[in-house]
Amino acid sequence: MVTMSLERTEQPGVAVDLAIDGMTCASCVRRVERALGQVPGVVSASVDLATEKAHVETRGAPTSSLVAAVARTGYRASVLADDPDGAAEAELQRAREARGRREFWHAALALALALPLVLPMAAMPFGHELALPAWLQFLLAAPVQFWLGARFYRAGFAALRAGTGNMDLLVALGTSAAFGLSLWNWLVAGHGGHALYFEAAALVVALVLLGKWLEGRARRQTGAAMRALAALRPTTARVLIDGEPTELPIAAVATGDRVLMRPGERVPVDGEIVEGSGHLDESMVTGESLPVVRGPGQKVIGGTINQDAALVVVTTATGAETVLARIIRMVENAQAQKASVQRLVDRISTWFVPAVLAIAAVTALSWWLAGAGIEPAIIHAVTVLVIACPCALGLATPVAIVAGTGAAARAGILIRDPAALEAAHAIDVVAFDKTGTLTEGRPELAGLATAAGQDRRHLLALAAGLQAGSEHPLAGAVRAAAQETGLVPAVATEVRSLPGRGLEGVVVGQRFAILSERAAREAGTDDAELAAWAAAAAARGQSVSWLVALPKGEALAVLAFGDRPRPEAAEAVAALRRQGLRVAMLSGDHPAAAAAIAAEIGIEEVHAGLLPADKVQAVQALRQGGAQVAMVGDGINDAPALAAADLGIAMGSGTDVAMASAGVTLVRPDPLLVAAALAVAKRTRRTIVQSLVFAFLYNVLLIPLAALGQLTPVLAGAAMALSSVSVVANAWRLSRWHADC
Incomplete structure (x- = not known):
């Protein structure tokens, strides 16, 4: 983890980004936000479960206070440094992947220990009595409950200490109740290997651990588009110093440096080509699949691929000011903020866990008063606690936003x-x-009408020669038209500008002028057919220029200019x-x-x-x-x-x-992307609604079933894990969206 000094005091209006480790549900998010919001000097705090980050706006709040506030809630926080080269994000990702591997092995070991406890239960419908001795059940279940499941106790106790609840508290209470009841029945009531619930406690912990691993794996996949963008940033550049290429770290490259790029290399900086021309693959930045030709005077984007030619580029931006860095920053800001529907979910989560604890207590009391006995009462209460974990609610919106904005960024x-x-x-x-x-935003020669007896190609070459040195957009359109036709512009001398009127010059001893409509009339042009053609062009919204021979003002041609769609x-x-x-x-x-x-x-x-x-x-x-x-x-x-x-x-x-x-x-000037942007927004919104509806229905339907004794703790644990994985998988489908409109 790359961190800044914890004692640095932020200046007014500074944003601080924190990496938060250990959150599991919407209740965790709400608790961290509330703790950060209570730090003096904090203007606002937004925590995202999907990216495991907090974005805090501060006015004089020390970063050490922010980290300490998060620690008091039971989670770990690191202050992310400015990260123009992506080093901090890469290290954070490596830490998450290491945690993912650890979660996998914990889940696998928990399942391996729980499996012998479950097999006798699975064999009972076939008439086989394979109950393990109580001491063996205890030895298998205890490591799952108190070693592999220790994370639930730590996070649950931290939630209690903060005066709230979360998913971990529900799991810890539920499985502890099942484990404690089993110990009572074995050591006090003397039930031997029967009427024990060690398998329920162990399998619930194992299934929740498996669900958390699958959930984390899917969450990491939804952020793949952003990590792919971040991975585009080269770490070094070949800077020309006294004409010799010298490899330097990106942080050492300054604006104005000349950078050499060889074929097949990624462009290390934003810049402008001064030598060479070739094809560049800009697909990961612009979404455009075909390589584009770039030459002297044209800009290149850091992170794109120089395909087939050596180029020398003058650096115009590095680090956090590059196009790629701004793209990543914009998408990360979008992912860090909350949709209004997510804010509603966060508010619901603050009372959801206490409500579940109350329902579990009422369930236990009701079954006991109904004469079912203490064991069924506790087991039904345990089932309520396990089935009600609000993981899916907390994940539904953020993972969809991460997936949707990431897929959109990949498309430009x-x-x-x-x-x-x-x-x-x-x-x-x-x-x-x-x-x-x-439209293209630049004029082109839309038409050229000539006077009777005049050669069109000759007049176009003549007009291009007269305007060879002009910077006017219409002059550029004439030169471009001549080049496309394969014409060599005429050689013009004594060219001078006529402010507000046009320009004139000499070609092969004859003086010619290119004039505006008004200036042409003042020069005495009187060709009725050309005038009618010019009037029709003007009616179409096109700009008109006249090519005339001086000094008599003989009209030779009319040029019409328009902007092409x-x-x-x-x-x-x-x-x-x-x-x-x-x-x-x-x-x-x-x-x-x-x-x-x-x-x-x-x-x-x-x-x-x-x-x-x-x-x-x-x-x-x-x-x-x-x-x-x-x-x-x-x-x-x-x-x-x-x-x-x-x-x-x-x-x-x-x-x-x-x-x-x-x-x-x-990112690219393609109006088709407007339709694509609206399409991906609708798809993202639809995904959020689908996931929230599923999560709410899951809790609304299954909590009553659990309270009525229609579910077992093991089935509840499996269903709870499945709900979270289903929500994340639904969002992961969105990350595969492609612009096809």
Whole structure:
């Protein structure tokens, strides 16, 4: 375990993460939260049974006080250090795996010792009397009860000392009652090998131990996606120092360092390529299965795989500031917080155990007063105590959230907190921004009309040459179109900008200009056919430029520019409609441009020409109409609307402000992930409800059966273990979810 000094005092507003060891049920969670909340300086504390962690917001609370508060409840706590390279998490995981191996051997040994006690009982229906001598039953059961089952006494006593109860207390009381009754019947009543319940006590302990091992194993599997992400972080980088590669620990790499990456290696840092180009496998970070081509000037993400070329990258972020570290942090924060339904379960758990103890006492008293005798009365009370362990209740929500957010992260969907998860499942309307969300966010040459007798290829090369040195987005679109057509741009000289009008230059002794619509009219262009074509393009919401020959202003061609829809946009809209959702577009663009894109991808409800405040009003109008609204955007201008919606969904290619305003961030700019995000949220919510219903029904139905004498302690122990394993297994199915919409 990597820990910080226990005497360090946290500064105001600092969050502290604790690893908690020994919790078994929702009652444990509630008790640890209450103990942490009573420490002076603690603002809030949230404990998660599935991840065995506590997230504490402090204002001046010493970490030693937090650890001591947890210790007083009977559990062990370690303060997790800042963990940019994943070392602390890896050590924590190793400790949990070691504990899992220990639990396995304890369960196996307990079952081996309990088996000889159970075999005679199993042989009775076939007419065989194989009762073991009382002394042998005692020798087999005692190690199970007091050595292998000691954990139940320790945790149960700690709960009593804290004035509450938990699963361990129920197991300890129930099995101790069965064991004590057996000792009484043997040593005092002289029943020999008959009328003893050593096998019940031993087998209940063995089954609970087996259930805890299976439960822990399944819990570890639900967190596999996050551990896979954490494992992507390399520990060293090959830094170029005076031109020579030197291998350094990641912690020693600084922003601005040049890092050499060889084929087949994981990218150690976030950075920008300055030398080389090749394919990178970004699937574990973005969810995109196909390798992508990256070259000079393009960014790389730490943890991805450099497949086929040597690259030199200038470091832009390391450690906790990398994309991968932020992804892991965001998902861990989501898993550490509680859904509202889990908070309800935690409150129920505070009175559940005392209520069970009362039911067990009433059961024993009722059977005794009814004349059944002390032995049946105690056995029925023991059965109530064993069957009522609230493990499944405590696990239902957290393991589903861990599994759901982990699976979503693997697909490139980052869910910030359970509140976003709960909002997502109830969405009725998905409102998209247009530019950069449904479209590529960069203009392309949508059309080029030439004057009579002019050669299209020649004019395109001419326009590309005039704009060879321009940084304007439309100039880039012209150059890209020329390159795609296989044209070599003309060589232009004396190029100069005409502010607000366009630019001009000389090609082969002739002066040409690329002008805006207004500037072209002022230059005297009078081609009626080109003017009509330009007007039609403008009506479609496209931007128009004119290529003219100077000094007469002879119109040679008209270029129209538009923003192309993302390839997945139409399919994304269709996928949302299949989920029964209404789709709208909220755009700040020209109404004609917005309408054209909306028609192309199948959106009928369009609100265009909106300022940021107008988008907020549009979202509020949708909500006032009774709809639960998800807003999808990527820009600074979308941030207010993202915050105003019931659920904000930000494209990962967008601005930090947009992502900070959103409850869900999509790692790659794929609108199909919007449908996938809502689908995984609904699936997670459904899994939580299924597990909670099962857990509540289990207790509601079986506690009365136990009180009425319809169950034995052994069957109760088996059923209790099965309930916890079933809940975790149900959540584990969720961890195998894949985005397929």
